[in-house]
Amino acid sequence: MIDIGANLSHKSFARDLHDVMQSAIDAGIDRMIVTGTSLTENEKALALAKKYPDLLACTAGVHPHHADEVCASSGWLDTLARSAEAPKVCALGETGLDYHRGFASRKNQQRVFGAQLDLAETVKKPLFVHERDTEGALADMLIARSSSIAGAVVHCFTGTRRDLVRYLDAGFMIGVTGWLCDERRGARLQELVKCVPEDHLMIETDAPYLTPRNMPKPFPYRNEPANLVWIVKKLAELTAREAAQIKFSTAENARRFFSLGCSSEA
Numbered sequence: 001m002i003d004i005g006a007n008l009s010h011k012s013f014a015r016d017l018h019d020v021m022q023s024a025i026d027a028g029i030d031r032m033i034v035t036g037t038s039l040t041e042n043e044k045a046l047a048l049a050k051k052y053p054d055l056l057a058c059t060a061g062v063h064p065h066h067a068d069e070v071c072a073s074s075g076w077l078d079t080l081a082r083s084a085e086a087p088k089v090c091a092l093g094e095t096g097l098d099y100h101r102g103f104a105s106r107k108n109q110q111r112v113f114g115a116q117l118d119l120a121e122t123v124k125k126p127l128f129v130h131e132r133d134t135e136g137a138l139a140d141m142l143i144a145r146s147s148s149i150a151g152a153v154v155h156c157f158t159g160t161r162r163d164l165v166r167y168l169d170a171g172f173m174i175g176v177t178g179w180l181c182d183e184r185r186g187a188r189l190q191e192l193v194k195c196v197p198e199d200h201l202m203i204e205t206d207a208p209y210l211t212p213r214n215m216p217k218p219f220p221y222r223n224e225p226a227n228l229v230w231i232v233k234k235l236a237e238l239t240a241r242e243a244a245q246i247k248f249s250t251a252e253n254a255r256r257f258f259s260l261g262c263s264s265e266a
Helices: 017-026 039-051 064-071 076-084 106-123 137-143 161-169 187-195 225-239 243-258
Strands: 002-006 031-034 056-060 089-098 127-132 152-154 173-176 201-203
Touching: 002 201, 002 225, 002 243, 017 225, 031 039, 031 243, 039 056, 039 076, 056 076, 064 089, 064 106, 076 089, 076 106, 089 106, 089 137, 106 127, 106 137, 127 137, 137 161, 161 173, 161 187, 187 225, 201 225, 201 243, 225 243
Parallel strands: 002 031, 031 056, 056 089, 089 127, 127 152, 152 173, 173 201
Antiparallel strands: none
16 A cells, blocks of 8 residues: 555654554555655655655645745745755645635735646656645646646545546546545545546545544544555445455556556555
8 A cells, every 4th residue: 555645744753653654564555655745844754755765755845824934935946846856756745725724825825836836847746736625726727737747636635526527537636535534524525436537546644634533433643654544444335346456556556646666566
């Protein structure tokens, strides 16, 4: 299995990261991608990927929540470009638009996302994309570049049927998290995931967030990559596919999309 999005540079992993990674290996995970979300976190993610080169790769990007922050500074894009060119960086992101929380102005979010779309064209790496409640605004920007970028995965997809159709028609990948396992807010996703072709689906924990709620209670306070098996379990229930096939196909998709190299059994 491959966890395409884990925030392993998060402070909650500072004391026991080695144990967390060993638990992931024991659960059948052979590769994890550490998510970069800001100029500072990109450096932390890259340092981890270099420290554990056989197990980790990483992304580099500016999350929409940080758009106001970088727009108030100079040189942020040059700094990001230097990070993005590192061999262990397999995608640009986490980047995108988030109109749900509104931690940054929409104007600045669009500006920062647009700059990262330009950068993705230059470095020829795919995009790891965040979208929340943008009513098609992100899809418009992303689809307009579909012929000039090296691909995109809509990470932690929680959108509408129209969003899904637009992304799939453009050839983009879909990433699903423990949101799928949430009986309170995941009902729409549980239906839509059945419509995602097997060769366009990838899986992720978004650890330490989004703990799968189909785990035995009490739910752990912190999600971690080993819990990816519970997302697979839910996918198998919803799609009537064998868990082993889901592990294999999503891992192969991730290897191809992120250029991670050799395949393995799961």
